[in-house]
Amino acid sequence: MIQAEYxxxxxxxxxxxxxxxxxxxxxxxxxxxxxAALVFFHVIAIFALVAIWVERKVAGHIQxxxxxxxxxxxxxxxxxxxxxKLLIKEDIIAGGxxxxxxxxxxxxxxxxxLAVFVVFPVGENFIVSDLNIGILYIVAISTLVVPGxxxxxxxxxxxxxxFGAMRSAAQIVSYEVPVGLAIVCAVMAAGSLSMQTIVExxxxxxxxxxIFSKFPFGFIAFFIYFVASLAEINRTPFDLPxxxxxxxxxxxxxxxxxxxxxxxxxxxxxxxxxxxxxxxLFLGGWQTPISLLxxxxxPVWFTAKTMFLVFVHIWLRWTLPRLRxxxxxxxxxKVLTPFAFVSIFGIGLWMTF
Amino acid sequence: xxxxxxxxxxxxxxxxxxxxxATDDMILQMGPQHPSTHGVLRIECVTDGEIIKKATCHIGYxxxxxxxxxxxVMWQGVIxxxxxxxxxxxxxxxxxxxxxxxKLMGIEVPERAEYMRVITAxxxxxxxxLMAYGTYGMDIGAFTPFLWAxxxxxxxxxxxxxxxxxxxxxxxxxxGGVSHDVYDGFAEExxxxxxxxxxxxxxxxxxxxxxxxxxxxxxANVGILSPELAIDYGITGPCLRGSGVDWDLRRDDPYSIYxxxxxxxxxxxxxxxxxxxxxxxxxxxxxEMIESVKIIRQALQQMPEGPIMNEKIKKVIRVPAGRVYxxxxxxxxxxxxxxxxxxxxxxxxxxxxxxPCFSNLSVLEEISRGCMLADLIAIIGSLDIVLxxxxx
Numbered sequence: 001m002i003q004a005e006y007x008x009x010x011x012x013x014x015x016x017x018x019x020x021x022x023x024x025x026x027x028x029x030x031x032x033x034x035x036a037a038l039v040f041f042h043v044i045a046i047f048a049l050v051a052i053w054v055e056r057k058v059a060g061h062i063q064x065x066x067x068x069x070x071x072x073x074x075x076x077x078x079x080x081x082x083x084x085k086l087l088i089k090e091d092i093i094a095g096g097x098x099x100x101x102x103x104x105x106x107x108x109x110x111x112x113x114l115a116v117f118v119v120f121p122v123g124e125n126f127i128v129s130d131l132n133i134g135i136l137y138i139v140a141i142s143t144l145v146v147p148g149x150x151x152x153x154x155x156x157x158x159x160x161x162x163f164g165a166m167r168s169a170a171q172i173v174s175y176e177v178p179v180g181l182a183i184v185c186a187v188m189a190a191g192s193l194s195m196q197t198i199v200e201x202x203x204x205x206x207x208x209x210x211i212f213s214k215f216p217f218g219f220i221a222f223f224i225y226f227v228a229s230l231a232e233i234n235r236t237p238f239d240l241p242x243x244x245x246x247x248x249x250x251x252x253x254x255x256x257x258x259x260x261x262x263x264x265x266x267x268x269x270x271x272x273x274x275x276x277x278x279x280x281l282f283l284g285g286w287q288t289p290i291s292l293l294x295x296x297x298x299p300v301w302f303t304a305k306t307m308f309l310v311f312v313h314i315w316l317r318w319t320l321p322r323l324r325x326x327x328x329x330x331x332x333x334k335v336l337t338p339f340a341f342v343s344i345f346g347i348g349l350w351m352t353f
Numbered sequence: 354x355x356x357x358x359x360x361x362x363x364x365x366x367x368x369x370x371x372x373x374x375a376t377d378d379m380i381l382q383m384g385p386q387h388p389s390t391h392g393v394l395r396i397e398c399v400t401d402g403e404i405i406k407k408a409t410c411h412i413g414y415x416x417x418x419x420x421x422x423x424x425x426v427m428w429q430g431v432i433x434x435x436x437x438x439x440x441x442x443x444x445x446x447x448x449x450x451x452x453x454x455x456k457l458m459g460i461e462v463p464e465r466a467e468y469m470r471v472i473t474a475x476x477x478x479x480x481x482x483l484m485a486y487g488t489y490g491m492d493i494g495a496f497t498p499f500l501w502a503x504x505x506x507x508x509x510x511x512x513x514x515x516x517x518x519x520x521x522x523x524x525x526x527x528x529g530g531v532s533h534d535v536y537d538g539f540a541e542e543x544x545x546x547x548x549x550x551x552x553x554x555x556x557x558x559x560x561x562x563x564x565x566x567x568x569x570x571x572x573a574n575v576g577i578l579s580p581e582l583a584i585d586y587g588i589t590g591p592c593l594r595g596s597g598v599d600w601d602l603r604r605d606d607p608y609s610i611y612x613x614x615x616x617x618x619x620x621x622x623x624x625x626x627x628x629x630x631x632x633x634x635x636x637x638x639x640x641e642m643i644e645s646v647k648i649i650r651q652a653l654q655q656m657p658e659g660p661i662m663n664e665k666i667k668k669v670i671r672v673p674a675g676r677v678y679x680x681x682x683x684x685x686x687x688x689x690x691x692x693x694x695x696x697x698x699x700x701x702x703x704x705x706x707x708x709p710c711f712s713n714l715s716v717l718e719e720i721s722r723g724c725m726l727a728d729l730i731a732i733i734g735s736l737d738i739v740l741x742x743x744x745x
Contacts, residue, residue, distance in 0.1 A: 063500040159381055163403075163726070236494065237567055245389040245492045246727050321567045322494025324727045325403055 040117040048268035052079045055314045062318045089257035094157075097254065101155035106255070106262035108148030113269035115141045120276045121196045123286050123298035134195035135183055138277060139176070142232070145266075146172050149241070149251050152263075156254035164250020167325060168241035171231055174332045175238075178228040181340035185221035185347050186210050186281035199285030206289035211282040217346035222282040224340050226309070229274035231328070233267065236317040243322055275309035276302070378406060381726075385414045389492050389730045392740030396717075398729070405729050408721045410714055415744040423704040428454055428670045429528060430700065436522035438706065439742040441484050444477035444513075445683035447526035452608055453679025453690040454528050458672050460663055466530040467610045468656040472543070473513070473525060474681075475645040475652070479550070480509040481684035482591075482638040482645075485737040489635055490562050492734035493571050498562040505553060508546045512539070528670060530662035540653050547646045554642060563639060572635060573626030576720045576732035580629065586719070587712040590686025591641060592736055595621040595634030602682035609681075614651050616644045631735035638737070669699060685709040685737060710742035 014020060014032045023031070053068070053076055060067025068075025093099060119134040131137050146169050153165020189210050190198040202209050210218040231238035242250035252263050279285060283305045286298030323331065379402075384395040393414035399407040419438060423431045435446040448470055455462060462470075487502030510520045517525045517533045525532050562568055578588065583596040593600055601618040603611040619640040621633030674696030680689035686709025693703040713736045721729050 059496075063497050064504050065500065159379065239494070240727075243494060243727070245494060246730050248388060318497050319561070320495060321490065321562070321565060321571060322727075323567055324571055324725060326725070327570055 036118075037114070040114060043117065044114060044265060044269040044272065047272050048265050049079045049083065051268050051271065051310060051314075052082075054311070055317075058311070058314045059318045062315075083261065086257055086261040091258060092256050094254055096157045098155035098157070101151045102254075103259075105148050105152035105155060106259045106266075108151065109145055110262045110266045110269070112141055112144045112148065113266040113273065116273045116277075117269075119195050120273075120302075121199050121280060121285055122302050131194065133193045135187060135193050135198070135277075135281070138273075139180055139183065142270075142273070143172070143176060145270075152255070153251040156251070158254050160248045161251050161253045163247045164241045164253070167247075168234065168251060170325075171234070171238065171240060171328060174329060175228045175231040175336075178224050178332060178336035178340050179232060181337065181344060182221045182225035182228065183277075183281060185214075185217065185340070185343050188344070188347050188351060189214055189218065195280055195285075199280055199287060202284040203287050205291065206284065209282060209284040209287070214347055214350055217343040217350065218282065220339055220343040221347070222278065224336050224343070225278055225282065226312075228332070228336055229278065230313065230316070231332070233270040233274055235271070235313055237320040237323050238328060239317075239322060240325060240328060271310055271313055272306065275306040275313070278309055279305040376401075383729075390733065391488065391738055394714075394733075394738070394740055394743070396729070396733075398726075400726065403725045403727075405721055405724055405726060408718055408729055410717055412711075412714070412740070412743050415740045417745065419745045420704050420706060423701055425700065427699045428672060428701065431704065432527065433522065433524050435706075436524055437741060438708065438745055439683065439685065439688075439710070439739045440521060441739055442477050442481040442684040443521065443523050444473045444525060445481075445681065445688060447523065448474050448609075449679060449681040449683060449688045450690050451526045451528050452681065453677055453692055454670075454672065456679050457675055457677040457692060457694060458528075458670070460529060460665065462530055462663060463660045464657050465534075465659040466661045466663075468652050469531045469535065469661065470526055470609060471611065471614075472649055472652045472656075473516070473523075473531075475649045476509050476512060476543075478645045478684045479642050480506045482642045483509075485638050486558065486562070486635075489734045489737075490568075492730050493568055495562060495565070495568070498558065501553075501557060501561070505550060508550075512543060512546065515539070515542075527662070527666075529666035530660070534661045540656075543649065543653060547649060551643060551646055554639065558639065563636065569625050569632060571727070572631040572731055572735070574630050575626075575728050576631045576724065576735060577627050578629040578634075578716060578720050582716065582719060583629070586716040588686070588716055589709050589712065590682070590684070591637040592634055592686065592713050594619060595637045595735075596629035597621050597623070597633075602680060602687060606680070608679075611648075613655070614648045616647050619644060631731050634735040634737075672696065672701075680707070683709060685739065685742065686713060706745055708742045708745060710738040710740075714738050714743055 014028050014035075020028060020031070056078070057067040057074070068078035071077040071081050093102060116138050119131055119137055149168045149172075150165045153161045153163075153168070156162075186198060187193055190201040192198060192201070202213070207213060211222045212218065230236075234241050240246075240250075242252060247253075252260055255263060279302060284301075285305075286302040288294045288296065288298075288301055379400045381398040381400050382395060383398055384390040385393040390396065395411040395414065397409045397411060398405050417437070419434050422434060426434075432447055432450060435450045436443040438446050483502040483506040487499035487506075490496070490498035490502075513523060513525075514520045515536055516539065517523050519525075578592065578596050580596045580598050583593050583598060588596070589600075597620050599618055599620050602608070603616075604618055619637050621628050621630075621637055623630070623633060624636065625632045672694045674694055676691070676693050678689055678691045680687050682688075687707065688709055689707035691703075691705040691707070692701050695702050717732065717736065721732050724732065
């Protein structure tokens, strides 16, 4: 498959601006990168604002209540009000805390959540950087969250935080395995590690999406990815690292105000990220399901599919109880990992014959 | 004299470099400020990672000297204090105290008041078990059942509010009767609640929590309380019945008018694991709510007209000298009051409450040994303690 040439959309825009002609190319590139970073920071922030509102509304309706209703139309401004409250809150750093690690931890966690957005193919020409190893980059970057969480847990000087951090590290490292194997399935089917090429190889209707085209192996891989990604981002039923009823708030116990909201923002950023990865790998990315609907632009499809998966995350969270640590590990190593191997084997046979 | 090698000592202590990493137990103070200790309970856990080696309960954070207070007030004045013992099942606490005093005085209660007592006590049992259902779901990590349970509990509290003006601490049962007669339409409202409630238990509560696969995994075969151990520790109520012991004071030592009703005593059968595990205790509560519905239906149909207070009761109650122990089946188990009266004072000379939660909590150390941290939460939740009742 020939690798199409994609331009970094931000570089392209900067190039076309005649006003900036006096800048050397390197500076233009740096400017474009800064703009891209700012755009994606705001994408996460705005998404988090919307997603938190949606989560509270969905939770409310599942639980036979209304959720936020007072601030703005059906409480849409409630999250904004909460965010402002968090920003102006007193920044508490308790005694006996390792200050440097404590301050650094939320930054690392948030940075990794932000960094994966670079390679998401939102539309046909809409990608910040089409790395030829895009998916490998995602796997590598998202693992960096573990040091951040361990730093948060250790520096807090609190036993609950330490418990949360240890659980989280064990969980994320273990679930990397099924996630990686499920990704390998999609990579094998597409024959490329580039996100844009993976999407392109699923063109031509929803039956070409990997979830359906390599039935049932594609579906198994998608399911494994979805379940394992829930564990990767600590969502119910795998929310052990922040299990409120057991270990108070896990590694976030000592955090408050702005620093805590960075963890919170990272959690929602991660939700968006795993939704986007699943969409790219298995649900055809920005491709339209049927050619009749091709007048709708790609970014709309991409966002719609991602949001649907995010909705499923929220739905599961307010329905299921939580697993225990040993059950979590059993699920990872004895259920998901073997099935991921089966599906790799199946897709391998499929691609051979 | 045998030679002592330094190496051996170090190896024994686990501190020698050859003995691998030196490990130590971690002492974890769970509570008194913790989301799942159901109040101000402190549990001192000796842990090895996630595994609990020993969990010791430290109680007394909610001690309000109820029994001592009772010595300084009139006989009726004790009733509001009993409300505050088990604040989730105040009717049951009132009930136990008033029948104990009535037993000592040897007075009769009008028929209608007896029926009112049974109806309110059973409604209270439903409300209390709904709370247990909801908070247990939350302990295991499911938030939605909690609010569904609260929705149903709200109907019961509304009925109580209309009946006696209070939603939580009622002071409803008085010595010799009850404080308020039913209002017009109580029976209909109660019946319509019972009809929907039965459906809600089977169609909503059971699918979302009771028969949820993850919930069963978390609670079955966890915190197994054998019948022998339960009897040794004086466990009563749903916890005892969850261990398969067929014992219910309403049937085996009938008080008030419980012998007139037809209901079953629910026992744990080990449906999902071993008899006496957390799931059994939980299921006993769910099914007991249905039995309470049956009792209330019969009581509402049989309720006669008549007075609600014994005419002979004066404002100042004279209780003859003597000692008495009266007990009832409160939602959490056998609740008993031991009273001493010298026949002269206006209140009890000595009062001792036998609270079910205190005995039930005492077994925690025994059944939580060697379990995981998450299991400890599941066990505390399944014992369904109220710290107001433990500490008094």
